Amino acid sequence: MNPETPERVLLQGGTVIDARARTVRRADVLVAGGRIDRVEASIPATGAEVVDCRGKHIAPGFTDMHCHLREPGREDEETIATGTAAALAGGFTRICPMPNTNPAIDSEAQVRFEIRRAEDAGRARVHPVGCCTKGRQGEELAEIGGMVSAGAVAFSDDGSAIADAQVMRRVLEYCKAFDVPVISHCEVKELVEGIANEGRMSTKLGLKSAPYVAESAQAARDILLAEFTGARLHIAHVSAGATVDLIRWAKGRGVQLTAETCPHYFTLTEESLTEFDTNHKVNPPLRTEADRQAVVAGLADGTIDAIATDHAPHLTGEKEAEFDAAPPGIIGLETAFSLGYELLVLGKALSLPDYIARLTVVPRRILALPDAAVAAGSEAELVVLDLKAEWTYSPSCVLSLSRNSPFLGRTMRGRVSAVLLGDKLFRF
Amino acid sequence: MKLRSRHLLGIEGLDRSEILTILDQARTFREVLDRAIPIVPALRGRAVVNLFFEASTRTATSFNLAASRLSCQCVSFSKATSAVTKGETLLDTARNIEAMGVDGIIIRHAAAGAPHFLARRVKAFVVNAGDGAHEHPTQALLDAFTLREKLGDLAGKRILIVGDIAHSRVARSNLLCFTKLGARVAVCGPPTMIPPDIVDYGCEVFYRLDRILEEVDVVNMLRVQQERITSSSFPTVREYRALYGLTADRLRKLAPEVVITHPGPVNWGVEMDFDVADFSQTLILPQVTNGVAVRMAVLYLLAGGEATPEKAEG
Numbered sequence: 001m002n003p004e005t006p007e008r009v010l011l012q013g014g015t016v017i018d019a020r021a022r023t024v025r026r027a028d029v030l031v032a033g034g035r036i037d038r039v040e041a042s043i044p045a046t047g048a049e050v051v052d053c054r055g056k057h058i059a060p061g062f063t064d065m066h067c068h069l070r071e072p073g074r075e076d077e078e079t080i081a082t083g084t085a086a087a088l089a090g091g092f093t094r095i096c097p098m099p100n101t102n103p104a105i106d107s108e109a110q111v112r113f114e115i116r117r118a119e120d121a122g123r124a125r126v127h128p129v130g131c132c133t134k135g136r137q138g139e140e141l142a143e144i145g146g147m148v149s150a151g152a153v154a155f156s157d158d159g160s161a162i163a164d165a166q167v168m169r170r171v172l173e174y175c176k177a178f179d180v181p182v183i184s185h186c187e188v189k190e191l192v193e194g195i196a197n198e199g200r201m202s203t204k205l206g207l208k209s210a211p212y213v214a215e216s217a218q219a220a221r222d223i224l225l226a227e228f229t230g231a232r233l234h235i236a237h238v239s240a241g242a243t244v245d246l247i248r249w250a251k252g253r254g255v256q257l258t259a260e261t262c263p264h265y266f267t268l269t270e271e272s273l274t275e276f277d278t279n280h281k282v283n284p285p286l287r288t289e290a291d292r293q294a295v296v297a298g299l300a301d302g303t304i305d306a307i308a309t310d311h312a313p314h315l316t317g318e319k320e321a322e323f324d325a326a327p328p329g330i331i332g333l334e335t336a337f338s339l340g341y342e343l344l345v346l347g348k349a350l351s352l353p354d355y356i357a358r359l360t361v362v363p364r365r366i367l368a369l370p371d372a373a374v375a376a377g378s379e380a381e382l383v384v385l386d387l388k389a390e391w392t393y394s395p396s397c398v399l400s401l402s403r404n405s406p407f408l409g410r411t412m413r414g415r416v417s418a419v420l421l422g423d424k425l426f427r428f
Numbered sequence: 429m430k431l432r433s434r435h436l437l438g439i440e441g442l443d444r445s446e447i448l449t450i451l452d453q454a455r456t457f458r459e460v461l462d463r464a465i466p467i468v469p470a471l472r473g474r475a476v477v478n479l480f481f482e483a484s485t486r487t488a489t490s491f492n493l494a495a496s497r498l499s500c501q502c503v504s505f506s507k508a509t510s511a512v513t514k515g516e517t518l519l520d521t522a523r524n525i526e527a528m529g530v531d532g533i534i535i536r537h538a539a540a541g542a543p544h545f546l547a548r549r550v551k552a553f554v555v556n557a558g559d560g561a562h563e564h565p566t567q568a569l570l571d572a573f574t575l576r577e578k579l580g581d582l583a584g585k586r587i588l589i590v591g592d593i594a595h596s597r598v599a600r601s602n603l604l605c606f607t608k609l610g611a612r613v614a615v616c617g618p619p620t621m622i623p624p625d626i627v628d629y630g631c632e633v634f635y636r637l638d639r640i641l642e643e644v645d646v647v648n649m650l651r652v653q654q655e656r657i658t659s660s661s662f663p664t665v666r667e668y669r670a671l672y673g674l675t676a677d678r679l680r681k682l683a684p685e686v687v688i689t690h691p692g693p694v695n696w697g698v699e700m701d702f703d704v705a706d707f708s709q710t711l712i713l714p715q716v717t718n719g720v721a722v723r724m725a726v727l728y729l730l731a732g733g734e735a736t737p738e739k740a741e742g
Contacts (some may be wrong), residue, residue: 176573200625204440206540276541320549322518322539322612324560423572 001085001123001399003424006049008032011384011420013051016374019060019360022353028167029058031380034423037382038376049425051418053384055420056323057352060372061093061381061421066183066236066260066308066331067156069095069126071117072110073102078313078401080114083333084123086311086400088426090333091359091383094369095124099131100159104216106131108146115151124425127153127367132171132182138162141174148178156183161218163189168222172231181232181258181366186218186243187284195328197285201270208324212240212291215284216304219243220233227255234366235259237310239284241294248303260308263339264296264330266407278319278326279406282312285328299358300349309336313402331400335393337385338412352387382420389415431729435547435554438563439604447608451573453719458573460497471500471731473535477505477525478728480557481518484536486692486716487557487566491534494723500731502738504528508616518542519549526550531731535559553730555611561595566726567600567691570719572609574711575646577718588640589631589651590616590662590672591699592661594623598691599650614640615671620661637672642681649674649690652698665698676703687711 011029016039018024029036069083080097088094097114099105105114113126118126130147132155134140144155155175156392161184162168168184175182187210194208202209219235223246226233238244238261247259268286280286298304312329319326338361344350348359360372374382393407419426431446439447460466471662476495478488488504494503505525516524522533531692532553535543540560549556558564575582587606593599606613607630614621614632622633634640641647652668662668669675674688679701687709694712696702704710 198624200628203623203625206560206597277545320519322542322545324539
């Protein structure tokens with residue numbers, strides 16, 4: 001995917017979404033030298049490369065605060081170059097890879113390495129999440145200060161929870177010095193026998209299972225520790241209704257708490273496990289319809305702040321196995337926007353500008369990244385959205401190195417048709 | 429009549445008439461087994477493989493014998509001596525064995541859904557001989573066969589399944605099978621061994637054996653798996669036996685016509701006292717004999733179905 005690099009680009013005839021003010025207005029956007037020159041009702045095309053945006057929407061580039069790029073360690077599943085390409089195709093101009101690589105990202109040098117690799121690739125920008133603990137072992141604090149200075153924007157031992165409450169307390173306290181959020185992967189290991197929701201379907205299919213309380217019990221502990229320490233906590237990949245209720249309760253108490261969910265949790269349920277299809281195996285597991293509805297309601301009332309992908313690439317050969325043996329994970333960068341548009345906007349849970357905010361200004365605020373604005377003077381970081389497009393997600397259109405998606409073959413609503421990042425114009 | 433699927437993956441995919449087709453066919457083969465030369469040429473020239481990734485004596489032997497009685501070759505594969513120990517995947521193993529030219533694969537595997545996974549990827553027919561805690565359809569069929577021999581039609585009969593319902597594939601398949609045949613099924617065990625939403629199967633749940641034991645026609649005991657004894661599903665074998673065991677005391681209180689089944693192997697002194705073995709209404713050995721006939725019926729119906737080409741499942 002090679003970008004065009006015209007000096008001047010005119011996004012002509014589109015509707016601009018202001019994700020901060022939650023409004024839309026008809027406007028042309030002129031970009032010159034990688035910066036937004038003007039946003040006006042009608043701008044003449046003189047000398048500019050024109051992107052026809054009639055019937056389309058223009059929004060700030062999306063930020064995915066939770067993905068897995070597998071570099072270093074499993075470059076056969078995904079690299080920073082392929083992951084950032086998949087990100088752009090999905091409208092994400094900034095992504096935050098989790099540190100559960102091999103070796104885990106727990107030092108300043110490794111954070112610099114990831115950012116450097118992304119710059120070399122020249123696609124989406126990468127803001128690494130660093131490990132809370134050395135080697136992601138959940139025992140000793142990692143050099144969080146050093147990683148912050150290198151550009152890490154949040155800290156997490158994602159992939160596993162920090163089981164030791166005292167270690168978690170110290171992580172939360174220590175991160176207050178840098179005003180960075182701690183992202184908690186909530187999972188009480190002892191309650192987890194396998195990766196399928198414990199309930200009707202695990203009973204029917206005899207699958208080893210994990211109850212929702214494995215997530216919500218850990219969330220409860222971490223929320224109380226966040227309140228006690230006064231630190232910033234972010235709950236990753238919320239899948240259970242009980243977790244949504246806990247977050248709502250804690251926000252009411254004034255805990256410095258934010259949360260994300262992923263498209264598969266508001267799109268799918270455990271019912272889709274019928275065929276033992278390992279592309280539906282994900283951690284935390286797909287839960288019940290009641291949980292799915294609670295996640296949607298949590299997004300609608302702001303209990304859940306952001307939408308993240310938890311893009312987790314795995315090779316087809318590894319997923320081609322019996323359910324227990326297959327690794328959990330779903331790729332999501334290229335499908336997130338369309339699924340959210342269908343389920344949340346067309347499903348009338350969120351207005352279009354509010355939905356876009358959950359992919360833009362909200363994650364940027366949580367991570368203290370520069371604001372996402374479509375305004376004169378800002379660096380160009382824009383997506384062009386064709387909301388009328390219907391398209392089928394097929395293996396041939398996947399840019400990720402992996403193909404592990406339960407959405408392959410699904411007809412999608414709404415699509416990213418172009419991304420403008422600095423002086424680079426990518427058309428899809 | 430033929431079965432709709434080319435595989436036997438579970439009782440789940442069978443309707444009542446298909447179950448009866450298998451049981452009727454098994455009746456014919458049961459008579460064969462009583463002949464002086466208990467063998468028929470029904471599947472001469474065919475070959476199946478016993479692909480057992482979990483230890484099993486009785487089921488593997490039963491399938492082996494069933495194939496032999498149909499003049500079908502049966503080769504055995506066991507995990508310990510195979511390339512699985514060198515890291516070969518299930519799919520590789522199955523495709524390699526299929527490439528040697530077998531008509532059917534009989535698989536037992538610790539992972540639920542392993543037979544379903546294979547069925548979508550190989551051309552041979554697949555018989556589920558037990559997948560994790562999911563299904564064990566031939567056990568359910570042989571139990572139904574045995575009970576029908578003894579009690580006639582199961583419609584309206586009260587059947588109690590006792591033990592580790594959560595981790596038992598026999599419990600799931602039997603629940604489905606007995607229910608489809610019209611029986612009223614109840615399950616009983618400690619709450620730690622009752623899976624969520626089991627009532628979706630249309631059964632009643634009891635946590636105390638003595639509240640239901642004397643009201644049923646059939647007591648289907650399950651084996652207490654060794655690993656459960658150390659996983660805090662119950663405190664001690666002594667307490668399990670006291671609360672859920674078919675003890676000599678409980679046996680004495682049963683009505684004389686009540687029948688007792690167990691899929692074997694029995695942990696004598698745990699889920700059942702030794703006295704049960706000698707009880708006239710205990711059907712454990714007939715279950716084993718009938719198992720051969722039922723497995724003959726399954727292999728015959730699946731392999732025989734090959735004569736008319738059918739559309740493969742997606």
